[in-house]
Amino acid sequence: MRSDYLSSGPGFAEGEVIERIEAFRRRRPRLRDELVTLAHGAGGKSSAALVDAVFVEAFRNEALEELGDGAVLALPSGERLALSTDSFVVQPLRFPGGSIGHLAVHGTVNDLACSGAVPRWLSAAFVLEEGFPVAELKEIVADMAAAAAAAGVQIVTGDTKVVPRGAADGLFVTTAGVGVIPAGRTFPAVRTGDRLILSGTMGDHGTAVMLARGDLAIEADVDSDTAAVSDLVETLLAAAPGTRWLRDPTRGGVGTTCNELAQATGLGVVLDEAALPVRPVVNGACEMLGIDPLHVANEGKVVAVVGPDEVDDGLAAMRAHPLGRDAVVVGEITEQPGSTVVLRTAFGGTRIVDMLVGDPLPRIC
Structure with a gap:
């Protein structure tokens, strides 16, 4: 499942390249399916299309339409909170470098951090x-407790449901x-002119x-990168307080995250x-699987847009942090x-x- 390809090398006149880009840009995801498929959960x-046509259409409001990692909510006192939620259905439940318990904490903590918040409380x-x-179950809950303690958050409430044998794939966590x-x-x-910083290598989690x-x-010896990036984000924002935009590139990978940025800004x-x-x-x-690393999930990385005047300071600060x-x-x-x-390819095109x-990948988050 490689990305769509457009050559700007020999065989394409400059005007034709621009015309092809404009035609590509006008293609918007539209929901044409009558039944939900696994592709609707792949993050692409x-x-x-499912989110736009079903959920945003039904629940439309200003906070939701931002479609960020979390909703930013203003309190009457003037303080602002970020609220985020996520579900985790990975198989196997334990993998090199982590487990569904680690993901369940890190995924939500990272969404809050990339919304500009300092994560404080979780429900499970x-x-x-x-x-x-x-x-x-005790082992997975212990993983969650350890991940929460390391991230500086508390799990303060929760819920448990049991379904008949065969009605779930072992364990789901929200x-x-x-x-x-x-x-x-x-x-x-x-x-325009802003730079994109990626905090580390792509595709480690999905591949693991x-x-x-x-x-x-x-x-192959590949460990998941699952980690809480909240301290890394704070390190970046201290060095580059004018940072424009943050995301953790999970489902759909860096490629899909960058598309969300392009569509949100029009740039x-x-x-x-x-x-x-x-x-x-x-x-x-x-390469063996025919998958583009740009589309493979990460669980401990950040994509940041930083102004050209702060990019050197921001990059240096991230590199001084263990996760960056x-x-x-x-x-x-x-x-x-x-x-x-x-x-821009290595061959000049x-x-x-x-x-x-x-849906080229198994469930990975």
């Missing part, structure tokens, strides 16, 4: 299949979180989970293929082609990076 085009709801081993946005913290509008399933006949995102950090073992596994030691500038914001992500199409 089908997910966006469990759907258990009849026959699930209590000893395994977490919701609340964070406090520091007074005066704002994110200025994204502008795919290989852990054991049905791909590939052996272009130009990525440099040579700068994109991918571990050789991850790149090799993706491999941080690199991977692209820039341009006026054209608007609402589109373009990759360009190709459009679309949102993830279909």
Whole structure:
């Protein structure tokens, strides 16, 4: 499932390239399906179409329409909170580098952090299949407790449901979180000339989970990157307080996250293929599977848009943090082609990076 391709090399006149880009840009995800499929949960085009046509249409309000990692809510006192929620259905439940328990904490903590909040409290709801081993449940809950303590959050409420054997895939976990946005913290509008920083290597989590399933006949030493990025975000914002935009590139990967940025701003995102950090073992596994690392999930990374006057300070601060030691500038914001992500290839051409199409991956978050 490679990204749609557009060549700007030999064989295409400049005007034709621009025309093809404009035609591509006008293609918006639309819900055409009558039944829900696994592709609707993959974090790509089908997910966006389902969210727009069903949930945003039904619940439409100003906070929801931002479609951020979390909703930013203003209290009558003038204080602001961020609220986020997520469900976790990964298989296997335990994989190299983590478990569904780690993901359930890290996923919501990271959404709050990328909304500009300091995460404080979580709720946790469990759907258990009849026959699930209590000893395994205790281990997963212990993982959650350890992850929450390390992230500086408390799990303060929750719920448990048990369904008949065969009605669930062992264990599903849903977490919701609340964070406090520091007074005066704002994110200025994204502008042309801004730079994109990626905090580390792409695709580690998705690749680790795919290989852990054991049905791909590939052996490789890959650990998930699952981690709470809240302290990394605070480190970046201290060094680059004018940071424009933050996201953790989970389902759909960096490619889909950059498309969300382009569509939200109407600006272009130009990525440099040579700068994109991918571990050789991850790149090799993706090549064998025919998957673009740009579309493989991460669970401990941040994409940040930083102004050119602060990018050096922000990059240095991230590299000084354990979770950001491999941080690199991977692209820039341009006026054209608007609402589109373009990759400058190592061969001197360009190709459009679309949102993830279909469901090429097993459930990974």
